[in-house]
Amino acid sequence: MLKIMKYSFFDLIRSRWSFVYFGFYFLLGMTLLFLNNDVSKAIITMMNIIVVLTPLIGTIFGVMYYYNSKEFTELLMAQPLKRSTIFLGQYFGLALSLAGSLVLGLGIPFAIYGVVGSAALLSFALLLAVGALLTFIFVALAYNIGLANDNKIKGFGIAILMWLFLAVVYDGIFLISLFVFDDYPIDKFSLIASTLNPIDLSRILIILELDISVLLGYTGAVFQQFFGTSLGMIASFGLLFTWVALPIGLIVRQAKRKDF
Amino acid sequence: MFRLTILFLTLHFLAFSKQIDVCKNCTQTNIQSAISVADSGDMVFVKAGTYNEYDITINKPLTLKGEKGTIVDGQKKGYILKIEANHVTVSGLHLKNVGMSFTKDFSAIHVYKAKNFKIENCTLEAVFFGMLIEKSNTGLIKNNVVSGEGTQEITSGNGIHLWHCNNVVVENNHCHNVRDGIYFEFVTDSKVLNNLSNHNLRYGLHFMFSNHDTYNDNTFRENGAGVAVMFSKFIHMERNVFEKNWGTASYGLLLKEIYDAEIINNRFEGNTIAINIEGSTRVNYFNNILKGNGWGVKVAGACYKNVFEHNSFSSNAFDVSYNSKMNDNSFNENYWGDYTGYDLNKDGIGDVPHRPVKLFSYIVNRTPETIVLLRSLFVDIINFSEKVSPVFTPDDLVDEKPLMSFK
Amino acid sequence: MIRVEGLKKSFGKLTVLDNLDLKIEKGGIFVILGPNGSGKTTLIKSVLGMVVPNAGNISIDNQPILKEWQYRGNIDYLPQIANFPSNLSVSELLKLVKELRDKPTRDQELIALFGLEPFLDKKLGNLSGGTKQKVNLMLTFMFNSPLVILDEPTSGLDPIAMLHLKELIRAEKENGKTVLITTHIMSFVEEIADEIVFLLDGKIYFKGSIQELQQMTGQVDFEHAIAAILRREHA
Known part of the structure; x- marks a missing residue:
């Protein structure tokens, strides 16, 4: 698996798109840090972008890479390799190269700016960790969509819809249902519903670090327990890792049964 | 004994008022007895050591001063010091272990119907109420540290508590781990300057019905409910810091x-x-x-x-x-x-x-x-x-x- | 060498292989023929483990291969479409495939044969279709495996490369290997096949030499013989 991963990774980091993606984050980091000097504000803006953009890019690159490397995959399948080895190798190669673009693209401006050792280091590290995890999650989801759909156009469409759903529509439905069921005890529901969507979960992880003060403004016992203690952080991270593990498991399962 | 007499006489001639020392080997071995033998305007000087006393009452104008290392332990039995006269100055004392009660507001220092009082450089530790100032005018409360050890609002009192007072200056004090750090009720024309009030169970600063007061340069940090200001007119708050009041x-x-x-x-x-x-x-x-x-x-x-x-x-x-x-x-x-x-x-x-x-x-x-x-x-x-x-x-x-x- | 028993495979409602039995002995060149959609590629992919059959058994040298993967180390496979990671160079790809097998290779000889030296450091994404197919052939023939499977090997090749390909295939046969080919080019079949396996409607319709096929259909010409089969079926 490591061999496949290595070659996929090298293939991808040399692609033009990796450079564009890296360059985007690099410029973003530079602009935000050197134009407004307020690190915590820069981190909030970055969070808004990362939480939406890394899933989108992960999804698009995921399906694109899956379909583009279809023939190469067939060549690999004729080699003495397990199927899971091939797909996990490609998956990790892709996810690592995207996560690398993110971490380096934002990390370099921050290092130049001198965030190491500053108070913002923890929030920044958290931001990068969450961005990387989101990349791993959405590339895995996209790979699953690719594996389930041989039709490229259809797969692409489903992937984009999935992103749209998780990034926007889900929250809309969520908000409306909170509004409608206002009269019932809904704090448990609202916490659970937000952990079922990795984008929401990542957002909560970051606001636990950045906006904890506002989250503590509510009396609900569940909220208090979740936000008031380190439980929130630990549980959110645990769930995010589950969100990585589940679709990877599904890739292995789908790969075993699929015909090429 | 001879030497002490010399000292006594010297001091008597040097100052208009006399100084009465309190220590283990002095004539006066406890603070209350020293106060009762003192005349108006005298100074009672408490030398280093631990004194287990409570409900010490000052009923005449005098100065009560503690040497460095003086500890008065109230053994959680009631008030420690009660000031019931005008022109009383208390300084340099370390008072600790005030009694706790659900019916009485026991405090380390209780000032009642007094004018021109001064409380300076004192450390009040493990208090129920720290300072309880009632119906008193024209006072200075400066450079004190007040701390409690309560964990519940109901079993703890306030750090510096003023009720029906006017023209009092509360300056440079540090109140922590009590219910309300500084509490004003019906207090007028007073100033709260440069104090630090943090980690209190309820409010760092709490005042009601207190008009024409000034609050400058104070810091209120990490208090259970921050600062509450109610039912008051003409107040002035400047250069204060309110931070990390979460909940x-x-x-x-x-x-x-x-x-x-x-x-x-x-x-x-x-x-x-x-x-x-x-x-x-x-x-x-x-x-x-x-x-x-x-x-x-x-x-x-x-x-x-x-x-x-x-x-x-x-x-x-x-x-x-x-x-x-x-x-x-x-x-x-x-x-x-x-x-x-x-x-x-x-x-x-x-x-x-x-x-x-x-x-x-x-x-x-x-x-x-x-x-x-x-x-x-x-x-x-x-x-x-x-x-x-x-x-x-x-x-x-x-x-x-x-x-x-x-x- | 290869034994296929009761192989069934359907994609949705479409049955592609229907209870197919096939025995291919060691040594020789076997060409699998059949109309479009008759299941040639599915059969090959089943042998390679790329398609998971619904039922049946496949064994190579008496070893069942379903759900196994190590056996593919003894098969050389040429996929139909050559498409490689576009940002890797030819030599990197070569290195990858060599690392995956860890067996002696004759890649230098093949590079010389197909004239690939100038392309070694070029990115695969920048190669022409024909050159990609040459790379594809090189990757296939560089190992010395007893079973060689070629899926439409002639596509996109220039006449010289075509000659080299035929020579390579013959050489493999002379080394006692089994070569399995699917193709549409009839002249190529005539020239090279020892035996023909004709698939129709998911079953083996005919298996034997070209002569036997001609005798069976009564046609002298090979292409006509094939056409006769198809016509007979659809009449």
Whole structure:
């Protein structure tokens, strides 16, 4: 698996798109840090972008890479390799190269700016960790969509819809249902519903670090327990890792049964 | 003995008043007996050592001074020191272990119906109430440290508690781990300067029915519920710091029924709600910095003719939040961290007016659980649409001249 | 060498292989023929483990291969479409495939044969279709495996490369290997096949030499013989 991963990774980091993606984050980091000097504000803006953009890019690159490397995959399948080895190798190669673009693209401006050792280091590290995890999650989801759909156009469409759903529509439905069921005890529901969507979960992880003060403004016992203690952080991270593990498991399962 | 007599006589000749020493080997071995033999205007000097005494009563004008290392242990039996006369000065004492009671407000120092009192450089430790000043005028409370060890509001008292007083200066004190750090009720023409009040169970500063008071240069940090200011007129708050007051009902500053106040040059950082206003009128907020709070200014009805000018709002989850569509307050020339306009003529004032109230703050007011959606893309989208055409938020709540930067 | 028993495979409602039995002995060149959609590629892919059959058994040298993967180390496979990671160079790809097998190779000889030296450091994404197919052939023939499977090997090749290909295939046969080919080019079949396996409607319709096929159909010409089968079926 490591061999496949290595070659996929090298293939991808040399692609033009990796450079564009890296360059985007690099410029973003530079602009935000050197134009407004307020690190915590820069981190909030970055969070808004990362939480939406890394899933989108992960999804698009995921399906694109899956379909583009279809023939190469067939060549690999004729080699003495397990199927899971091939797909996990490609998956990790892709996810690592995207996560690398993110971490380096934002990390370099921050290092130049001198965030190491500053108070913002923890929030920044958290931001990068969450961005990387989101990349791993959405590339895995996209790979699953690719594996389930041989039709490229259809797969692409489903992937984009999935992103749209998780990034926007889900929250809309969520908000409306909170509004409608206002009269019932809904704090448990609202916490659970937000952990079922990795984008929401990542957002909560970051606001636990950045906006904890506002989250503590509510009396609900569940909220208090979740936000008031380190439980929130630990549980959110645990769930995010589950969100990585589940679709990877599904890739292995789908790969075993699929015909090429 | 001979030497002591010499010393005694020397001091007697040197000063108009005499000094009575208290120590293990002195004539006076406890403070109460020294006080009872002292005449008005004398000084009782307590030498280093631990004295197990409580309910020590000062009923004549004198100075009670402690040497470094003097500890008076009240053994949790009642009051430690009671001042019931004018012109009493207490300094340099370390008082600890005040009794706890549900019926009596035991305190380390109790001042009752006294004028011209001074309490300086004292350390009050493990108190129920620290200082309880009742019906007293013209006093100075300076350079003291007051701390309790209560864990529940009901079993702890206040650090510096004034009731029906006027013309008192509370300066440079540090109150921590009590119920309310500094508490004023019916206190007028007084000043609270340069104090630090932190880690208190309820409020760092709490006052009610106290008019014409000044609160400058104090720091209120990490108190259970921040600072509460109620039913008072003509107060002046300047250069105070309100920070890290976190919790479900925690405010940097809670204003309730306040009229004609000035709130200037204060800094609010990292509070759940920086300023919560209820029923306040003609309050001027100038040059305050509100940064990194959950709510910057939360307006909960019946607030009229308040003026917000030259304040800086940045990195708050909600800069300004209203619970209705009504607005009678003015926002002018403030700096808004999330202002998205531009300044083409470079006069430092944004060319596009700013609407500080977001739709989402209105939603959160209605359904608090929606807070988990803070900063989500969907919320950004609805905030934007509300900004373009206000439906739920006050449409006249606009800063026409938002500042481009805040120095 | 290869034994296929009762192989069934359907994609949705479409049955592609229907209870197929096939025995291919060691040594020789076997060409699998059949109309479009008759299951040639599915059969090959089943042998390679790329398609998971619904039922049946496949064994190579008496070893069942379903759900196994190590056996593919003894098969050389040429996929139909040559498409490689576009940002890797030819030599990197070569290195990858060599690393995956860890067996002696004759890649230098093949590079010389197909004239690939100038392309070694070029990115695969920048190669022409024909050159990609040459790379594809090189990757296939560089190992010395007893079973060689070629899926449409002639596509996109120039006449010289075509000659080299035929020579390579013959050489493999002379080394006692089993070569399995699918193709549409009838002249190529005539020239090279020892035995023909004709698939129709998911079953083996005919298996034997070209002469036997001609005798069976009564046609002298090979292409006509094939056409006769198809006509007979659809009459």
